[in-house]
Amino acid sequence: MMKRDQCFRALARHVSDEIVVATYSSAVDWLELGERALNYFSVGAMGLDSSHALGLALGRPDRRIICLQGDGSLLMNLGCLVTIAAAGPKNLVHFVVQNGTYEANGSHPIPNAGIEFAAMARAAGYAHVHEFSELANFEQQAGHVLKQDGPVFATLHVERSKPLTYDYANLYDPARRAALKAVLRGIQGRQAS
Amino acid sequence: MDADLLPQEDGEVELKGSSIIAAIKASGVEFILSVPDIVTSGGLLRPISRDPAFKLIRVCKEDECIGIASGLSYCDKRALTLIQHTGFLNSINAIRGVAVEYSQPICMMVGLLAHDPTTTPRNSPRYGVRIIEPILEAMGIPHHLINEEADCTKIRPAIEDAYATSHPLALLIGRRPSAS
Numbered sequence: 616m617m618k619r620d621q622c623f624r625a626l627a628r629h630v631s632d633e634i635v636v637a638t639y640s641s642a643v644d645w646l647e648l649g650e651r652a653l654n655y656f657s658v659g660a661m662g663l664d665s666s667h668a669l670g671l672a673l674g675r676p677d678r679r680i681i682c683l684q685g686d687g688s689l690l691m692n693l694g695c696l697v698t699i700a701a702a703g704p705k706n707l708v709h710f711v712v713q714n715g716t717y718e719a720n721g722s723h724p725i726p727n728a729g730i731e732f733a734a735m736a737r738a739a740g741y742a743h744v745h746e747f748s749e750l751a752n753f754e755q756q757a758g759h760v761l762k763q764d765g766p767v768f769a770t771l772h773v774e775r776s777k778p779l780t781y782d783y784a785n786l787y788d789p790a791r792r793a794a795l796k797a798v799l800r801g802i803q804g805r806q807a808s
Numbered sequence: 809m810d811a812d813l814l815p816q817e818d819g820e821v822e823l824k825g826s827s828i829i830a831a832i833k834a835s836g837v838e839f840i841l842s843v844p845d846i847v848t849s850g851g852l853l854r855p856i857s858r859d860p861a862f863k864l865i866r867v868c869k870e871d872e873c874i875g876i877a878s879g880l881s882y883c884d885k886r887a888l889t890l891i892q893h894t895g896f897l898n899s900i901n902a903i904r905g906v907a908v909e910y911s912q913p914i915c916m917m918v919g920l921l922a923h924d925p926t927t928t929p930r931n932s933p934r935y936g937v938r939i940i941e942p943i944l945e946a947m948g949i950p951h952h953l954i955n956e957e958a959d960c961t962k963i964r965p966a967i968e969d970a971y972a973t974s975h976p977l978a979l980l981i982g983r984r985p986s987a988s
Contacts, residue, residue, distance in 0.1 A: 636879075655882070659905030663875035666867075667906075670879020670887075673839065673865070694868025702865055792910065796882050 617750045619712050619773045620644045623683070625754040626710075629761050633679040634795075636668040639719040641683040641712055642786055643779045652798040656786045662691030665699065665709060672704035672765075675799065679761065682709045687717040687725050689732060699766050700740030708760065708767040709736070714775050722775060736768035748772035823956055825851030825985035828917075831963035833861055836971075837886045837915070840864045841873035845892030847919030851985030853890060870895030871902035878912045886971060892919040893940050896978070900943070907976035908947055914976040915967050917954075925955055925983035944978050955982035 619641065627648050634653045637645045642656045655671065657664045668682035689695075689711050699707065715728030733746040743763045747753040753771065760769055829852065832840075840862050842853055856862050867873055873889035880887045891899075896918045907914035920929055923937045932938050944951045950970075952962045963979060970977040 655879075657875070657878075657906075659909055660871070660874070660902040663871065663878075663902055663906065666872040666875025667879040669865075669872075670876035671882060672879075673863070673876070674880040674883025674885040692869075692872065695872055698865070698867045698872055787909075789911075792882075799882055800884065 616748060616772060616774045617753065619714070619771070619776055620647065621750050622712070622747075622753055622771050622773060623648060625750065625757050626681075626761075629758045630681065633681050633761070634671050634675070634799075635681045635683065636664050636671065637683040638664040638688055639685055639781070640776065640779055641685055643781060644776070645683060646786070652794045654791070655795055656791065658783055658786050662688050662695075664688055665692060665695040668707060668709065669695070669699050669702060669704065672707040673702065676704070676706055679706045679708065680704070681761070682707065684709065684711050685718065686711055686713040686715065686730070686732065687720075690725055690730075693735070696736050696739040696741070696768075700736075702766075703742075704766055705742075705764045707765045708763075708769070709741075709765075710769050710771055712771050712773055714773050716775055718775060718779070719781060733768065733770045741766045741768040743767045745769040746772070823851075823954070823959075823983050823985045825855060825987055827957055827960040828852060828954065828963065828981075828985055829855060829859070831960050832888055832967075835886065835964045835967035837888045837967065838863055839877075839880055839885060839887035840890055841867055841876050841887055842890040843867055843870050843873075843892075843895050845890065845895070845919035845921065847892060847921055847923075847981055847984050848890060848917065850987045852917075852981075855987065856890075869898070871899035873916075874899055874902040874906050874914055877914045878906050878910065881913050881971075886913075886967070887915070888967075889914065889916045891916065892921045893936060893980075894921060896940065897936065897943075903949070903976065904947065908949065911974050912976065913970045913974050915970050915979070916977065917979045917981060919981045923982055929953065929980060929982065940980065949976045949978055951978040951980060953980045953982050
């Protein structure tokens with residue numbers, strides 16, 4: 616079983632000018648790796664991270680969008696799998712971090728910790744679907760996953776993390792959103808590398 | 809005959825779908841995000857689905873529209889969420905968290921399902937319709953009733969203002985627009 620922060624470190628090695636959408640525990644762990652204007656933290660309405668990501672993907676087809684969604688969050692918005700697959704954005708890579716708990720809300724279990732999100736994404740019609748539970752395998756494949764034509768879906772099977780500190784005032788800071796918008800305007804029309 | 813093509817409840821007053829669509833286009837809206845609504849289905853959603861000027865994203869549940877529209881707004885792309893009032897009620901937390909607290913230009917066109925267009929929404933015999941305007945006011949969301957042709961002139965300035973000052977907006981469709 617992997618750890619979320621280990622997975623994100625492996626992922627970060629392949630991230631440059633992608634927009635990363637993250638929420639709650641995933642946002643906290645992703646932010647630990649460093650500030651970047653192209654982070655989009657969608658706290659405030661749990662489950663919508665994947666929908667925010669779809670909007671960004673549709674609005675900026677020249678840029679890749681990475682969504683780091685928790686399993687509890689995806690369960691609150693399962694229909695998004697069908698919506699995303701139907702919209703078919705080639706630039707969207709959708710990770711679900713599966714630890715079987717609502718970690719930000721007291722680590723209570725999700726209704727079915729063994730649910731197969733990858734099977735659901737495949738049935739919904741994602742272009743590519745992956746599932747990882749070994750860190751070495753993920754480290755080897757992460758770059759490939761990020762380059763595939765989407766929509767791409769990948770389940771990261773992770774263990775519960777140590778208790779996190781949720782600094783929502785920081786994650787929610789309007790300055791972050793303003794910075795993202797400014798950067799996107801500044802790079803409007805540039806091709807993603 | 810499809811349910812959305814049945815005659816309007818009140819044929820005396822006209823509200824043309826084409827007038828609403830023209831106003832939406834004039835507002836610079838590129839994306840329509842929708843779960844079908846019987847009030848707007850025949851007069852708006854069907855013609856929009858055939859209009860190459862729009863990118864129609866069909867979603868599974870209305871609150872998805874709020875997230876998608878927010879993401880699009882960061883890319884300076886304008887979107888209109890086309891739903892019925894039951895979907896609006898189902899999306900209240902998303903609207904609260906994303907549209908209101910993030911101060912995002914989330915523009916919603918909301919069909920008032922089963923509303924009697926000869927009365928005001930606030931006086932509707934339908935509980936679900938009666939509560940819509942008070943909820944919008946409690947949330948501080950500007951709203952306009954689109955009930956007849958003359959009301960279509962409200963659409964463009966309202967959407968322009970929502971994007972200019974970054975706030976959510978609700979346009980309430982009080983009767984079935986005609987498919988012409």
